[in-house]
Amino acid sequence: MISRDPQAFFAHARGLAADFGPPVARAAFLVAPDGFARAEQSAGDNRYMAAAEGFDPGRASAQHRELHRSLAEVLPTVCFAGDPDTPDALFPNNVFATGRADAAGDPAPARYLVGRMRHPVRQREAERADIRDFFGQVLGYAEVDLSLQPHPCELTGSAVIDRARGLGYIGLSERCDEAGARLIHQALGLRASLLFELAPGEYHANVVLAVLAGRAALIAPAGFADPATAAAIAAFYAPHGIVLSAAEQGAFAANAIALSSYRVWMSGGAGRALSADSRAALAAAGFAVVTVELDAIEAGGGSLRCCVGEIF
Known part of the structure; x- marks a missing residue:
């Protein structure tokens, strides 16, 4: 099922069991911020990106290594070298994604997706033979x-996935059109996907929405063109549909990820911006908040979730 109608989508979703697959990844991968700098093409539709003088490659590299250490405490995490010709490559989840189930929730051959990026500077990332060979030759995943193909579909930047239920929440923008959203849905074998327009100035759904281990969600209504869609998502995950303020959204609190059933990672700035109510709501959902300082990386217009590729 692919729908733009939240009422129809959630009427269907409520009948689905949380048996599509593991709710969190079994491993993760990163790409080092080698050559980290402002990519002018990407800046054209990313309002979160800093001016060129706001980039500190050395500090970004140190923070990225700390992120790697933090994630590796909980699950295997590999890091690929960066490339000065691809200054946005430290955000690999837009380019590569994985899946291991079909729409019925039955085991399927493991596969990895390579996305169609909007900007040529990011399209170079999809050509990396080492990452493709890691999935194809080392892990044996089908490609x-x-x-x-011509339609932009920036994978788990544009699509926020509830892996427990096989649900996709796909934000439409210049970086993912409706045809691209359908391609993501089909390639991941999802049971149902809700398509919605992002608010003007937003570029990825994962900046305004996070689904945490299938049992909670962080939602920033200001990032949705229609706030009713955000409200419907919050109601579906009630009592753990956590609505974020504009200040929390601006600090990347929705750009968070659960890589275990009991921890949610976000940047240090996002953690400090969390209200007492939001933090208490995460605790009630069974999550401890783990933070990593990423202010230098956030100059690139993304935060912690954007840095993490999931391996299912």
């Missing part, structure tokens, strides 16, 4: 290459 689903969407990078050569």
